[in-house]
Amino acid sequence: MTPGPAASAQRRLPVRDDLVGLEPYGAPQLDVPVLLNVNENPYAPSEQVVADIAGAVADAARGLNRYPDREFLALRADLAAYLAVESGVHPAVEQVWAANGSNEIMLHLLQAFGGPGRTALSFAPTYSMYPEYARDTSTRWVVGRRAEDFTLDLADVRAHIDEHAPSVVLLASPNNPTGTALPAAEVEAVLAATDEVPGGCVVVVDEAYGEFRRAGTPSALEFLADHPNLVVSRTMSKAFGLAGARVGYLVADPAVVDALRVVRLPYHLSAVTQAVARAALAHADELMAQVGGLRAERDATVGWLRDRGLTVADSDANFVLFGRFADRHAVWQGLLDRGVLIRETGPEGWLRVSIGTPEEMTAFRDALVEVAGL
Numbered sequence: 001m002t003p004g005p006a007a008s009a010q011r012r013l014p015v016r017d018d019l020v021g022l023e024p025y026g027a028p029q030l031d032v033p034v035l036l037n038v039n040e041n042p043y044a045p046s047e048q049v050v051a052d053i054a055g056a057v058a059d060a061a062r063g064l065n066r067y068p069d070r071e072f073l074a075l076r077a078d079l080a081a082y083l084a085v086e087s088g089v090h091p092a093v094e095q096v097w098a099a100n101g102s103n104e105i106m107l108h109l110l111q112a113f114g115g116p117g118r119t120a121l122s123f124a125p126t127y128s129m130y131p132e133y134a135r136d137t138s139t140r141w142v143v144g145r146r147a148e149d150f151t152l153d154l155a156d157v158r159a160h161i162d163e164h165a166p167s168v169v170l171l172a173s174p175n176n177p178t179g180t181a182l183p184a185a186e187v188e189a190v191l192a193a194t195d196e197v198p199g200g201c202v203v204v205v206d207e208a209y210g211e212f213r214r215a216g217t218p219s220a221l222e223f224l225a226d227h228p229n230l231v232v233s234r235t236m237s238k239a240f241g242l243a244g245a246r247v248g249y250l251v252a253d254p255a256v257v258d259a260l261r262v263v264r265l266p267y268h269l270s271a272v273t274q275a276v277a278r279a280a281l282a283h284a285d286e287l288m289a290q291v292g293g294l295r296a297e298r299d300a301t302v303g304w305l306r307d308r309g310l311t312v313a314d315s316d317a318n319f320v321l322f323g324r325f326a327d328r329h330a331v332w333q334g335l336l337d338r339g340v341l342i343r344e345t346g347p348e349g350w351l352r353v354s355i356g357t358p359e360e361m362t363a364f365r366d367a368l369v370e371v372a373g374l
């Protein structure tokens with residue numbers, strides 16, 4: 001993060017030394033016709049789903065003089081039931097935890113398992129928010145590198161774990177911004193390596209894009225039964241198409257959840273949020289109906305880009321990382337000038353496009369042909 005104009009204004013405020021002059025981070029929110037930059041589901045909820053959510057919110061509103069259910073057991077049961085259908089793994093209610101987006105889930109995890117004197121470890125390129133969660137919780141941040149093809153180099157992973165003895169390892173699978181998923185053997189190897197960490201180590205597999213994984217790619221949910229230090233995090237923001245509701249969740253051993261219950265702010269999940277999430281989960285089939293189409297569109301996009309000679313990372317997500325461009329900013333800007341917003345992220349030379357509707361992907365392809373002369 002670069003020092004900005006805030007630095008001089010903050011000089012006389014007791015802002016934490018490690019925060020002085022930092023600018024808030026976030027993807028550009030620009031008003032253009034084709035938004036393919038933050039991996040949202042392009043399909044809005046149907047009028048039927050909207051009506052049910054509105055009804056549930058009205059019911060919740062009638063009780064807004066009272067604090068909400070602090071343990072939100074009904075929502076946790078609904079999430080457990082959803083996961084059973086989605087993954088075939090049947091978590092108990094006490095294994096499920098939820099928060100305002102998986103961003104807050106990560107914060108809870110680092111508040112409970114990170115903190116001063118502790119280390120969080122990940123492997124780049126990966127989600128750009130992880131170092132910020134570490135910073136905000138005063139957790140030391142150590143980041144290794146993934147291999148050229150964005151897989152984990154297991155010898156290097158073991159070396160980092162041995163050297164730094166992290167209390168938290170964060171792995172996104174499918175990874176953002178690369179789209180690549182971790183094979184089962186890699187997850188198991190990381191879990192085995194962390195068994196040796198003297199103070200114990202929690203391994204967080206961030207499956208924000210889990211529902212988009214290709215056939216044959218396992219979910220880390222399948223390893224939970226044998227690994228009490230494994231945490232699998234999910235979100236309603238992506239496949240579920242509910243980014244605006246801010247609901248993330250995780251599954252782990254009940255002892256992990258108990259530690260999170262200590263650090264969460266009281267009543268962190270509002271009655272309105274709980275109502276919206278439960279109403280939406282009652283329509284899981286319908287909301288997830290677009291996932292198959294988005295996966296097919298993703299595979300077609302990968303194929304199309306490769307046919308034009310570009311390098312494309314394998315994707316198990318609803319976005320594709322492609323390149324490499326000598327001047328990626330010029331390509332990004334050229335697309336934006338044509339009304340298509342994608343993301344300038346990942347290693348130098350690469351760009352990331354989220355999968356939109358067929359019409360949006362046509363606009364993306366047409367613009368890219370013009371800009372990059374494919």
Ligand SMILES: *Cc1c(COP(=O)(O)O)cnc(C)c1O
Nearest residue numbers: 101102103127176208235237248
């Ligand atoms: C989008 C994303 C999330 C989801 O964040 P929410 O706070 O649930 O919206 C989590 N992890 C990764 C890697 C993501 O890309």
